[in-house]
Amino acid sequence: MTVEAFLPRDTTALALDADEVAAALLDAGVQLTRNGSRGAFWLEPLLEVKVNGERIAFGPVTVEDIPGLLDSLAAEPADHPRYLGPVEAIPWLAGQQRLTFQRAGLGDPLCLDTYRSLGGFAGLEQALAMSSRQIVQEVKGSGLRGRGGAAFPAGIKWQTVLDTEADQKYVVCNADEGDSGTFADRLLMEADPYQLIEGMAIAGLAVGATRGYVYLRSEYPLAAEVLVAAIERAREAAYLGQDILGSGRAFDITLRIGAGAYICGEETSLLDSLEGKRGMVRVKPPLPAVEGLFGKPTLVHNVLTLAAASTVLAEGAAGYQELGTGRSRGTLTLQLAGNIRHGGLVEVPFGVTLRQLLEDFGGGSLSGRPIRAVQVGGPLGAYLPESQWDMPMDYEAFAEIGAMLGHGGVVVFDDSVDMAQQARFAMEFCALESCGKCTPCRIGSTRGVEVIDRIVNGERRDENLILLEDLCVTMEQGSLCAMGGLTPNPVRSALAYFGEDFG
Amino acid sequence: MSAQPSSKSVIAIIERWKDEPGGLLPLFHDVQAALGYVPPESLSEIAGALNLSRAEVHGVLSFYHDFRTAPAGRHTVQICQAEACQAVGARALAQRATELLGTEFGSTSDDGGVTLEPVYCLGNCACGPSVRVDNRVHGRVDSERLEALLAACRQREEP
Numbered sequence: 253m254t255v256e257a258f259l260p261r262d263t264t265a266l267a268l269d270a271d272e273v274a275a276a277l278l279d280a281g282v283q284l285t286r287n288g289s290r291g292a293f294w295l296e297p298l299l300e301v302k303v304n305g306e307r308i309a310f311g312p313v314t315v316e317d318i319p320g321l322l323d324s325l326a327a328e329p330a331d332h333p334r335y336l337g338p339v340e341a342i343p344w345l346a347g348q349q350r351l352t353f354q355r356a357g358l359g360d361p362l363c364l365d366t367y368r369s370l371g372g373f374a375g376l377e378q379a380l381a382m383s384s385r386q387i388v389q390e391v392k393g394s395g396l397r398g399r400g401g402a403a404f405p406a407g408i409k410w411q412t413v414l415d416t417e418a419d420q421k422y423v424v425c426n427a428d429e430g431d432s433g434t435f436a437d438r439l440l441m442e443a444d445p446y447q448l449i450e451g452m453a454i455a456g457l458a459v460g461a462t463r464g465y466v467y468l469r470s471e472y473p474l475a476a477e478v479l480v481a482a483i484e485r486a487r488e489a490a491y492l493g494q495d496i497l498g499s500g501r502a503f504d505i506t507l508r509i510g511a512g513a514y515i516c517g518e519e520t521s522l523l524d525s526l527e528g529k530r531g532m533v534r535v536k537p538p539l540p541a542v543e544g545l546f547g548k549p550t551l552v553h554n555v556l557t558l559a560a561a562s563t564v565l566a567e568g569a570a571g572y573q574e575l576g577t578g579r580s581r582g583t584l585t586l587q588l589a590g591n592i593r594h595g596g597l598v599e600v601p602f603g604v605t606l607r608q609l610l611e612d613f614g615g616g617s618l619s620g621r622p623i624r625a626v627q628v629g630g631p632l633g634a635y636l637p638e639s640q641w642d643m644p645m646d647y648e649a650f651a652e653i654g655a656m657l658g659h660g661g662v663v664v665f666d667d668s669v670d671m672a673q674q675a676r677f678a679m680e681f682c683a684l685e686s687c688g689k690c691t692p693c694r695i696g697s698t699r700g701v702e703v704i705d706r707i708v709n710g711e712r713r714d715e716n717l718i719l720l721e722d723l724c725v726t727m728e729q730g731s732l733c734a735m736g737g738l739t740p741n742p743v744r745s746a747l748a749y750f751g752e753d754f755g
Numbered sequence: 756m757s758a759q760p761s762s763k764s765v766i767a768i769i770e771r772w773k774d775e776p777g778g779l780l781p782l783f784h785d786v787q788a789a790l791g792y793v794p795p796e797s798l799s800e801i802a803g804a805l806n807l808s809r810a811e812v813h814g815v816l817s818f819y820h821d822f823r824t825a826p827a828g829r830h831t832v833q834i835c836q837a838e839a840c841q842a843v844g845a846r847a848l849a850q851r852a853t854e855l856l857g858t859e860f861g862s863t864s865d866d867g868g869v870t871l872e873p874v875y876c877l878g879n880c881a882c883g884p885s886v887r888v889d890n891r892v893h894g895r896v897d898s899e900r901l902e903a904l905l906a907a908c909r910q911r912e913e914p
Contacts, residue, residue: 267879267894293881430876432837438878470784470821471877473890511780511819514875528779528805530818546776588881590842595881618843627838663880665842677841681875 254283255325258300258307260357261286262442263474264435268312270297276318288443290357291597292344300339303329309339344613350599351563351572351583352556353436356443362481364489367446373491375565379454380499387458388414391561393569396582400426400517400554401629401658401734403647406561409551412541413459416549421461423452423503424526424545424552427468427475428510428517431630433589433661437555439597441468441475444559445482446491449505451558453492454565456503459551464505467522470512479507514631514685518733519552521687532687533733554659556585584645590627590663591617607641609662621666625674625750629658631681632738634745635665635674654741671750676704678742686735693736696727700743708755720747764789765797773804779815783822792823828863828870830908832856833887836873839880844897848884849873851898855905869908 259265259274277284277299292298295311302308303325310321313334324332336342350356359366367373379387392407413421425448429437441448452464468476483505486492494502508526510516516525520534523545544550560582564572572582584602586609588595593615610616610623617623625635628645634655643649650657665674679700686693703720707713724740731737747754768785772778782801786793793816802812816822834849849860856864856871863870879885882894888904896904 263877263892264879264882264894267885267892268882296882429878432835432876433839433880434876435878435880471874471887508777508781509784510821511784512821512874513819525780526777528777528815529811530815589839590880590883592881631838661839661880663839663842669842674838674841677838681837685875 254281255322256283256285256302258285258287258359259297260289260443261474262289263438263472264293265289265296265298266474268296269314272315273297273299273313273318276315280318280322282322285360287359288357288361289439290339290345291353291439291443292342292594293596294594295336295342295344295596298336298339299334301325301329307339309336309342310334311336344594344596347612348599349583349601352440352447352559352585353444353597353599355447356439356597361443361445361478362485364446364485367444371566372446372562373450375562376450376453376491377497378565379457380497380501384414384458384460387454387565390569391458391564394564394572394582395569396557396560396564396572397647398554399556399560399585399659400519401431401656403657406553406557409541409553410455410458412539413461413549413551416542418549420463420546420548421459422545422548422550423455423459423461423464423558424519424523424540424550425452425464425466425555425558426517426519426522426552427466427472427555428522429472429555429659430469430514430517431632431659431661433627433663434587434630434659435589436585436587436597436660438472438475440555440559441472442478445478446486447559447562448479448555449482449486449491451561452505453496453503454561455551455553455558457496457501459549461549461551462502462504464503465526465545466505466507467510467516467526468507469510469516476507476509483507513687514681515687515733515735518735520733522552523550530687532689533735535732584657584660586645586660586662588614588662588664591619591623591666592664593618602646603644605642605644606636606662609645610641610664614664617664617666619666619668621668623664624667624669625665625671625746627663627665627674627742628661629656629741630661631678632656632734632741633658633661634741635671635749636745637749639749654745656738656741671746671753672704672708672755673753675743675746675754676701676708678739678746679704682735682739690730690732690736692727692730693732693739696723696731696736697739699723700727700739704743704754710755713755717747762790765794765800769801769804779805779807779812780819783816783819787822791826795824828867830868830889830911831870831872831887832905832908833872833874833877835875835877835879835883835885835887837875837880839876840883840885843883845884848886848896848898848901851901852905855902869905 298311516531521531525531682697772782
């Protein structure tokens with residue numbers, strides 16, 4: 253009897269030798285589908301085998317496991333040491349509420365039939381039957397907020413682009429996911445690329461844009477490969493192009509690859525980069541929604557925001573609204589990373605606490621040592637000690653304590669971390685990646701490294717602490733964009749909560 | 756360095772992108788993919804074709820970490836130095852790599868085999884430390900695995 257199996261082909265699975273495992277499975281005559289990952293990265297390579305119509309999981313599997321594992325299928329699969337039971341019953345996955353990542357890992361990411369059979373393109377079909385104004389209304393009603401980090405209400409942006417008259421408008425997808433500890437955009441593009449394509453097409457119809465760009469970071473070569481193929485197939489099937497599904501309406505997507513500049517994740521710098529220039533931050537206003545790419549009205553959104561638009565249209569604004577807490581509606585995609593046992597993508601309604609995330613999902617540190625600090629929201633996010641882990645995770649609650657959810661990255665450090673070194677790194681990274689346009693960021697970051705060194709070395713400590721705070725205020729208030737403006741977050745929180753590390 | 760600018764491949768790449776709005780980045784990517792680097796001698800030609808000044812073209816080239824103006828080693832090894840990998844020992848791993856190769860970040864080993872670079876996030880943050888060897892990302896790389904990866908780079912070079 254032929255064995256039917258699924259083995260992910262995403263960056264993390266491949267980084268843990270999934271291709272070698274796949275080769276062993278194919279050699280053994282297994283009928284193998286390379287699916288996208290479900291984001292349970294701690295279990296990768298996560299092999300799923302169909303047994304009596306149910307997908308049974310084994311993980312993490314190695315090449316050496318394969319012969320014994322295949323033998324166990326004929327006897328008693330549950331006896332195999334890598335046996336995890338039915339994949340959807342794995343508590344780590346069953347405890348999530350997936351919307352954006354509902355399809356991730358179910359099938360071949362590039363198969364259009366699979367995407368359609370799982371509800372794909374329902375949102376686009378809805379949108380084609382609506383006027384631009386109606387689509388924008390739906391997005392407004394959903395309460396969707398930008399998922400890139402700033403959490404700006406998406407509907408307002410859509411309305412602005414729609415209301416601005418121009419001979420050409422653009423939709424730009426910010427896929428320059430540079431924050432350490434984040435991989436949600438990458439997973440979505442690798443595991444469910446059509447959702448992004450669908451969301452972008454909906455956005456184009458809504459704001460009157462016929463051209464879209466995806467600006468993808470160069471550190472994601474596999475995502476690039478998947479997107480190129482997905483765009484091509486979507487075009488062949490008339491989901492993109494001059495005449496979308498016979499509607500007479502046009503929208504097409506061009507993929508552009510970045511070149512290793514963190515700052516290009518900032519939307520105006522990204523636009524300059526797309527225009528073939530240095531990725532320099534622009535002064536706002538004018539907002540990109542009014543004067544964006546090539547000076548035209550441009551809707552710029554993160555991957556997850558655009559993808560969510562397809563869910564909003566498919567499910568309706570009301571359905572989307574029902575999830576979440578306060579003004580944070582829908583689901584939150586968190587990414588558990590760093591020194592954590594069970595790392596991966598966790599999609600839950602807003603309001604989960606950091607402690608639930610670290611303990612229930614994360615299972616404690618990877619090293620087995622106590623967790624000491626957690627950086628939430630990427631390199632520009634605050635380091636939080638245990639006293640702050642019981643706060644609900646939503647935009648407003650985090651803002652109240654000078655922290656941010658950002659793009660949802662959660663990086664865990666055990667008690668071996670030197671927090672002065674982490675604070676110094678925040679300044680170093682800012683110095684390395686600053687576009688250089690504004691002085692507080694360009695010069696302040698270098699001065700910040702020096703001042704922190706002096707504090708740690710005990711040189712006129714009290715005076716230098718005052719100087720560092722003064723520098724943080726200058727960077728926060730005087731920088732053009734979030735790079736210089738938020739770098740004080742990790743520095744100040746490290747000092748406030750872990751002051752004993754600073755000499 | 757011999758003058759590469761008028762090589763057929765560069766001319767064809769310039770032709771491919773010169774009229775594309777925002778075409779300078781993809782142009783540089785293509786030149787680097789073809790030659791392994793962007794020869795400084797080619798900048799005047801690129802500037803002329805795109806109706807830009809040489810200074811503007813140089814400014815763009817030098818802004819981005821990815822572009823290089825001299826050939827790299829036969830293999831490029833990038834070690835992630837961002838927070839999620841720091842939390843699982845990336846700093847020590849970087850130190851080990853410099854010892855094994857006898858070179859610093861940003862340089863190439865004396866035998867020309869391996870260029871060592873820092874990278875800030877490969878998107879494999881749940882399973883770090885992450886190391887990219889040419890176009891392949893490796894996860895959970897400890898000191899032993901790193902040694903094996905570097906040894907494999909050396910082995911692939913032997914005729």
